Amino acid sequence: MRNAGLVVAFACGAMVACNAIIGTRDLTYDPAAADASSADAGAKPDAAGTDTGAALDAGADVVVDAGACPGSYDSDPKHCGRCGHDCLGGKCVTGLCQPVTLAAGIPEPFGVTVLGDSVYWTSYFGDSVGVARKDGTGTPTTFAADPKFARPWGITSDGTSIYFAAQDLSAPGVFKCPPGSCQGAGALVQISTKRSRDVAVRGGVAYFTGFGDSVVYKVNTDGTGEVAIDATITQPFKIAVDATHAYVTSNLFKIVRIPLAGGPHEDFGDNSGDLAGGIFVDDQRVYWTYAFYTAAGRAFAKDKTTSTVVTYANKAQNPLAIVADDANVYWISLGTGDKARLRTDGKLHVCPKAGCPAAGATILVDSLENGNALALDKDAIYFTEAGAAGVGTVKKLAK
DSSP states (O other): OOBOOOOOOOOOSSHHHHTTTBTBOBOSOOGGGTTTTOOOOOOOOOOBSOOOSSOOOOSOOOOOOGGGSOSOOSSOTTSSSSTTOOOTTOOEETTEEOOEEEEEEEEOEEEEEEETTEEEEEETTTTEEEEEETTSOSOOEEEOOSSOOOSEEEEEEOSSOEEEEEOOTTSOEEEEEOTTOSOSTTTOEEEEOSOOSOEEEETTEEEEEEGGGTEEEEEETTSOOOEEEESOSSSOOOEEEOSSEEEEOOSSSEEEEEETTSSOOEEEEEOOSSEEEEEEEOSSEEEEEEEOSSSOOEEEEEETTTOOEEEEOOOSSSEEEEEEOSSEEEEEEOOSSSOGGGOOOEEEEEEETTOOOTTOOEEEEEEESSEEEEEEOSSEEEEEEOOTTSEEEEEEEEO
């Protein structure tokens, strides 16, 4: 018997809550279980922290006149590491851009996404959604809107609206709101009342994991036409969607993919760790992570056409979210151990999509307190720390 909830939260109301899903191999990242006992070569991103491999850089440089470049690129945030490489508000230390804090004091930010000029996050124990400008200007805003939602987790965007999943039985559902604000008359729309943990949106349809009832659902983004697309996956957790399939991590030993047109799911990739992680899909590959109690976790990609599997050189415990851009794959880890309050060595990694160099993954940021969620745009990586004391941050790192 395995209980493999990735432990991030910092308190349980009662032992029964902490052990609510013990009894089966529980791969999912369950905050209620926390602390109960106490390939393609690409351009290359900066590494703020320990560099274990060749420097990578996925972002475009600012076009400048060569005469405007300084003689040294060690500390100039507009020319960090090379001419025209802008740290987007971060400091430049020894030629490496450092992260910028966009929002702080957040009760466990478990999800993050970007839309337009803003970054959005869910606050699991804050029962709220927040927004801040990507450039760091203005004041971050928190929304705890009507209709009420409780324990929001996954969050995403379809380029027009924000969608997020809430899983607590007291106020569950999938919710939609326009950019800029999830508060105000009619701003927040509940498109499902099902208990949900993660959501992905494509083509006017939201696909979400019904963790509590072990069902994967779809619903039109206007709230009509909700149906189950698979009711055979035990405790589905994270979900990613392409044009033909939904890919799901769960309480099974395989990553599964579900045909959007209907039909049974099929095993797609190995999920044999103790702890489930994140999943991401692009046009060519599916990327996912899983973890072990006492050893480094795993990060993979699998080509959807050739079935070729790439194993990335992860050395950190408890890898969680994973994302990719045209050149590189990025993943973030919670840190070492099974007690969230003691984790202060989480890491943000990057490798070329085709595979890590012989020296291993580049560590972009080190010493994270429960590194948790990831999102990308063309210029930066956005990530959250749940915090070692239950109060976290949302940060940005220039590519």
